[in-house]
Amino acid sequence: MAELEQMGKRAKAAARALAQAGPRKDRALLAAAEGLERAKDKILAANAEDLAAARAAGMSAPLLDRLALDEGRVAGMARGLRGVAAQEDPVGEVVSGSVRPNGLKIEKIRVPLGMVGIIYEARPNVTADAAAICLKAGSAVLLRGGKEAVRSNAAVADVLRAALKTAGLPEDCVQLVTDTSRASALAMMRMRGTLDVLIPRGGRGLIRSVTENARVPVIETGWGNCHIFVDASADIGMAAEIVFNAKTSRPSVCNAAETLLVHKDIAEKALPVLKARLDQKHVQLRGCERTRAILGDSVVPATEEDWATEYLDYILAVRVVDSLDEAMAHIARYSSGHSEAIVTRDYGNARRFAAGVDSAAVYVNASTRFTDGGEFGLGAEIGISTQKLHARGPMGVRELTTTKFVVTGDGQVR
Amino acid sequence: MAELEQMGKRAKAAARALAQAGPRKDRALLAAAEGLERAKDKILAANAEDLAAARAAGMSAPLLDRLALDEGRVAGMARGLRGVAAQEDPVGEVVSGSVRPNGLKIEKIRVPLGMVGIIYEARPNVTADAAAICLKAGSAVLLRGGKEAVRSNAAVADVLRAALKTAGLPEDCVQLVTDTSRASALAMMRMRGTLDVLIPRGGRGLIRSVTENARVPVIETGWGNCHIFVDASADIGMAAEIVFNAKTSRPSVCNAAETLLVHKDIAEKALPVLKARLDQKHVQLRGCERTRAILGDSVVPATEEDWATEYLDYILAVRVVDSLDEAMAHIARYSSGHSEAIVTRDYGNARRFAAGVDSAAVYVNASTRFTDGGEFGLGAEIGISTQKLHARGPMGVRELTTTKFVVTGDGQVR
Numbered sequence: 041m042a043e044l045e046q047m048g049k050r051a052k053a054a055a056r057a058l059a060q061a062g063p064r065k066d067r068a069l070l071a072a073a074e075g076l077e078r079a080k081d082k083i084l085a086a087n088a089e090d091l092a093a094a095r096a097a098g099m100s101a102p103l104l105d106r107l108a109l110d111e112g113r114v115a116g117m118a119r120g121l122r123g124v125a126a127q128e129d130p131v132g133e134v135v136s137g138s139v140r141p142n143g144l145k146i147e148k149i150r151v152p153l154g155m156v157g158i159i160y161e162a163r164p165n166v167t168a169d170a171a172a173i174c175l176k177a178g179s180a181v182l183l184r185g186g187k188e189a190v191r192s193n194a195a196v197a198d199v200l201r202a203a204l205k206t207a208g209l210p211e212d213c214v215q216l217v218t219d220t221s222r223a224s225a226l227a228m229m230r231m232r233g234t235l236d237v238l239i240p241r242g243g244r245g246l247i248r249s250v251t252e253n254a255r256v257p258v259i260e261t262g263w264g265n266c267h268i269f270v271d272a273s274a275d276i277g278m279a280a281e282i283v284f285n286a287k288t289s290r291p292s293v294c295n296a297a298e299t300l301l302v303h304k305d306i307a308e309k310a311l312p313v314l315k316a317r318l319d320q321k322h323v324q325l326r327g328c329e330r331t332r333a334i335l336g337d338s339v340v341p342a343t344e345e346d347w348a349t350e351y352l353d354y355i356l357a358v359r360v361v362d363s364l365d366e367a368m369a370h371i372a373r374y375s376s377g378h379s380e381a382i383v384t385r386d387y388g389n390a391r392r393f394a395a396g397v398d399s400a401a402v403y404v405n406a407s408t409r410f411t412d413g414g415e416f417g418l419g420a421e422i423g424i425s426t427q428k429l430h431a432r433g434p435m436g437v438r439e440l441t442t443t444k445f446v447v448t449g450d451g452q453v454r
Numbered sequence: 455m456a457e458l459e460q461m462g463k464r465a466k467a468a469a470r471a472l473a474q475a476g477p478r479k480d481r482a483l484l485a486a487a488e489g490l491e492r493a494k495d496k497i498l499a500a501n502a503e504d505l506a507a508a509r510a511a512g513m514s515a516p517l518l519d520r521l522a523l524d525e526g527r528v529a530g531m532a533r534g535l536r537g538v539a540a541q542e543d544p545v546g547e548v549v550s551g552s553v554r555p556n557g558l559k560i561e562k563i564r565v566p567l568g569m570v571g572i573i574y575e576a577r578p579n580v581t582a583d584a585a586a587i588c589l590k591a592g593s594a595v596l597l598r599g600g601k602e603a604v605r606s607n608a609a610v611a612d613v614l615r616a617a618l619k620t621a622g623l624p625e626d627c628v629q630l631v632t633d634t635s636r637a638s639a640l641a642m643m644r645m646r647g648t649l650d651v652l653i654p655r656g657g658r659g660l661i662r663s664v665t666e667n668a669r670v671p672v673i674e675t676g677w678g679n680c681h682i683f684v685d686a687s688a689d690i691g692m693a694a695e696i697v698f699n700a701k702t703s704r705p706s707v708c709n710a711a712e713t714l715l716v717h718k719d720i721a722e723k724a725l726p727v728l729k730a731r732l733d734q735k736h737v738q739l740r741g742c743e744r745t746r747a748i749l750g751d752s753v754v755p756a757t758e759e760d761w762a763t764e765y766l767d768y769i770l771a772v773r774v775v776d777s778l779d780e781a782m783a784h785i786a787r788y789s790s791g792h793s794e795a796i797v798t799r800d801y802g803n804a805r806r807f808a809a810g811v812d813s814a815a816v817y818v819n820a821s822t823r824f825t826d827g828g829e830f831g832l833g834a835e836i837g838i839s840t841q842k843l844h845a846r847g848p849m850g851v852r853e854l855t856t857t858k859f860v861v862t863g864d865g866q867v868r
Contacts, residue, residue, distance in 0.1 A: 060809065144820055144824060153843075232665070251646070281867055284867075395474065398565070399858065401859040405863045405865055406558055406861055407866065407867045407868055409867070417560065428567050429844040433859045442842040442843070445814065445846075446808045446815075449817070449820030451820070452824070453699035453700075454699060454821055454823040454829065
């Protein structure tokens with residue numbers, strides 16, 4: 041991949057300029073927001089071509105929804121850029137510091153990572169969102185989107201690069217990898233010494249491929265097999281609203297619920313209420329034997345595979361469990377470590393669930409759909425980390441930085 | 455590696471007990487400190503066997519120094535354990551939190567990583583130090599030391615496991631991998647889903663092998679190709695003391711200096727003074743042409759390879775450079791990103807060096823030898839990260855933890 045190597049070299053040079061760019065970063069972001077609004081028609085035309093090709097190729101409705109842009113979503117991208125511009129610049133922050141007894145002053149300073157790579161699938165808004173966060177964090181970025189969105193991504197990237205130029209920054213701070221072959225993704229995974237981190241944003245297959253093949257540090261994001269456990273003491277009305285919201289408000293996203301666990305002592309009363317609510321959006325249920333005994337044959341029998349599946353669709357796996365412990369064991373076994381919720385009125389069970397479930401976000405009496413940088417009050421996010429190193433949960437500008445120690449003295453030796 | 459798989463399973467079960475062990479962790483650490491003192495003779499006898507075998511195999515003097523234990527070093531291990539016990543427990547810390555306008559309470563809580571793997575070379579004190587830090591951080595640990603230290607490591611690990619039992623914790627929180635074959639190291643690198651992080655501690659070959667082969671998240675540590683730049687305005691006496699200390703106070707460690715860069719405007723005056731100081735410890739110099747023109751033929755001609763070498767010995771590469779920029783470019787090209795120092799009286803150059811050098815620790819007018827958790831006032835360290843993700847520089851107990859979000863509500867939906 042000679043082309044990718046060249047892009048990497050150009051990005052490295054650009055990153056040096058960006059590391060100490062200060063407020064010029066914000067000027068570039070604001071110019072890009074304006075640019076998106078001005079180029080709206082061009083972007084929507086490119087997106088229409090992408091959508092037509094995807095429809096012809098038989099893409100499913102939820103995935104088409106991810107791919108689609110409209111005036112509202114372009115305006116949303118522009119709003120996102122302005123929001124990132126308005127955030128505080130994390131670069132240069134003195135995270136901590138002290139003077140040692142020998143007079144050495146030790147400061148821990150927040151600095152850019154340097155070079156970020158992002159491999160993502162068919163969501164063109166990621167192009168703007170991810171580039172903005174990397175830019176604000178002071179890092180150059182190589183963006184490799186999915187082939188389905190290649191025209192939309194190119195239209196957005198053109199705007200971003202022009203805006204960088206306007207602000208006096210190198211265009212190559214943002215580069216789009218237009219070769220969307222598997223080979224280009226693999227080549228990015230091997231860019232050791234060039235990429236400081238590679239972030240895959242997408243489904244389970246993409247994440248797996250990256251963690252298997254990468255030789256650069258990776259932050260896993262975005263795969264969400266999220267669970268909701270309805271405890272014996274749950275308020276059934278609340279449970280129905282939370283499950284309905286977590287499953288149906290936007291099924292194509294990673295914080296949507298995929299499996300419902302119901303305590304056996306409440307299953308007979310709760311399951312029909314939950315099903316009635318989910319029926320309003322024609323959610324297909326795939327249940328264990330006990331679920332089917334209660335709800336009848338309209339529930340598809342669940343297989344082992346269902347417990348491990350991220351449907352991203354109007355489908356929900358349902359299992360009746362004997363206890364909180366069994367629910368937690370099921371989650372420990374099948375969860376992707378993204379978001380899990382308990383609905384309960386029992387104080388002790390709420391505490392046990394919050395302490396014992398080892399996921400990025402653990403909820404008591406709320407929908408898993410809140411796992412999001414904006415909803416958490418952290419600003420724009422580049423993804424939701426489901427790994428434990430570096431960052432866990434919604435990752436914003438600050439999570440895309442690192443630190444270094446600056447030690448100043450007057451001749452100290454050890 | 456069926457054995458390793460079994461160890462991983464036992465460690466996972468042990469980690470669950472450890473995650474909420476609270477003060478029992480400290481009781482185990484204090485019991486282990488006492489145990490080391492009581493088992494001192496046994497440990498030294500095991501170490502004597504390791505040393506005899508290593509000497510017979512022709513191990514170099516600095517490496518024998520790493521391998522050697524004596525009463526002082528055993529006492530040092532015990533002191534280290536007590537020091538870790540005295541540190542604050544990071545687990546459960548509420549790192550940040552807020553209540554959102556919709557009433558959701560969002561807390562970011564510090565939690566254990568879970569399972570840590572450490573692959574290290576011939577320093578038996580790492581067995582005690584690393585286990586203590588993992589234990590305090592609430593994580594189970596698989597320790598795989600070098601084959602040269604296998605008897606010493608086993609003697610130390612026995613003490614640690616007995617202490618865990620005394621404190622009512624599972625012995626399997628600490629397990630020593632006694633198979634020191636390359637296959638066992640490779641198997642650890644593939645323990646995806648079991649190890650949350652793998653930390654290689656050792657020379658460049660080990661680090662490379664791990665980053666090439668690992669399928670689990672890795673934190674690179676310990677390879678240190680550290681530089682000292684003597685600027686045109688340096689105090690030559692200060693420069694001589696800093697270079698002498700950084701090179702000779704303990705050449706076998708990663709924060710020792712390996713390359714000296716000298717500004718051309720001071721080279722003729724400074725180099726003879728620096729050489730005279732280094733001659734006191736018979737340091738071999740390997741110099742560029744300009745260095746040899748000043749210091750004469752006693753300086754070995756440096757090759758390209760010298761600039762990239764971590765000698766871990768009484769050898770120092772020396773290069774005369776035209777400017778601060780050339781020094782920084784040399785560092786950017788050859789450094790391992792560990793520790794670099796400038797000796798200067800120029801305010802602007804001090805600022806530029808501190809801002810522009812992208813290493814874990816950047817020094818102005820002090821020895822690189824201070825890069826150490828204890829010296830930085832951070833407590834015991836498990837290694838010095840030379841990567842940018844998760845932790846950079848000395849890594850202590852806190853750097854071995856992660857966080858999760860706990861979100862509590864009363865029925866919120868999005």
